[in-house]
Amino acid sequence: MSSGDLKFYYFDLQARGELTRLILAAAGRSYEDIRFGFDKWPEYKPKMILGQAPVLELADGTQLPQSLTIARYVAREAGLAGSDNLESAKIDAVVDTQKDVNETYFSKVFPEKDETKKAEELKKFLDETVTKHVENLGKLKKAYSKDEKYFVGDKLSWADLFVFQSIQALLQAVPEVKGKFGEQFKPLMDAINGNENIKKYLDARPQTAF
């Protein structure tokens, strides 16, 4: 399959684009990874279906917006979205739970310009949100996993990749979060870091601010 079949448009950042790039990497799927800086955005914006990024563009020009819809679509195409409806839903539940936490960080902590307020929001985020989140992930894993590594069943799914990416991104932004995750996700992180396709992608991917 030539890379002309699939185009992924996003900023030269991880943020809301990296999950899809990871899924495509895990699937060994080639695609055109179109990255642009903020300065180039005015050129790209009118070409994006809702004037937002990321966008996935198929060979026939069809565009899909919405980062998690795109990720779920490529995950389904790659067999990383569960083997039946219920498994897909369990995976979605883990994804939605992680998404809630990411959104809390991006809406409450990240944009805060006042240093004092930001420190307060960050403390609240770490003490309350992340603590509860680690508990929640543990509960979901206990309910859905058949394996010590993966969240649902006994194979890698896009939920695992989303948690992996989110933890990595959070660690980069807020190093003090490290202690909060304990050892419980180490088997998962090791498995993903050790996955041949993913390792190749991670070794080659550009370093970005976030």
Place this chain on the structure above:
Amino acid sequence: MSTYKLYYFDGRGRAEISRLILAIAGQKFEDIRYQSNEWPSHKSEMPLDQMPVLEIDGMKLPQSMTIARFLARQFHLAGKDNLEQAKIEAVADTATDLLNKFGPIIWYQEEPEKKASISEFFANELPKHLHNLETLAKAYSNGGSFFVGNNLTFADLCVYDVLENILEVDANILNQYPWLKTNRDEVAKNTNIATYLINRSQTEF
């Protein structure tokens, strides 16, 4: 034959989309509604201490949109293939963006803050989301009255549900959006939906 139980508060909120799907599918389910003073004693029974929760044959699933997507797939309202499903989800996500902006104002804010937030929402948020919905319809609807592929799907129900809350505040919001208006009428014409809506009890939210 699977059994379904839906747990939520006594209102539409984040559960109504799932009730609409179950209604259109003609699927019987236990519609469990907790009053706010009952909820604390049931909180620990839910996977993430939150509602809605869907219980399918004894297994509990959290997260409102996960539940809705599951039910949509279960009852063939999620498109005929992966790509259609993705188009439907793109519309649903866009509608959910709107709900996430409007819901908290309506559900949690008090006057006079609420009135100011509503004005701000109508002026600065709503138009771009309605425009986005029409853009997606143009791209995905094959020229018909439904969002994706000429059939009533989860996308149409999502938009119907989200706009209901907003129309309660201002019944004229779709006047500049003829396609959305027609789409809404088409959803309401569906027999199962029409019956459900007539029999549905009025709730505060």
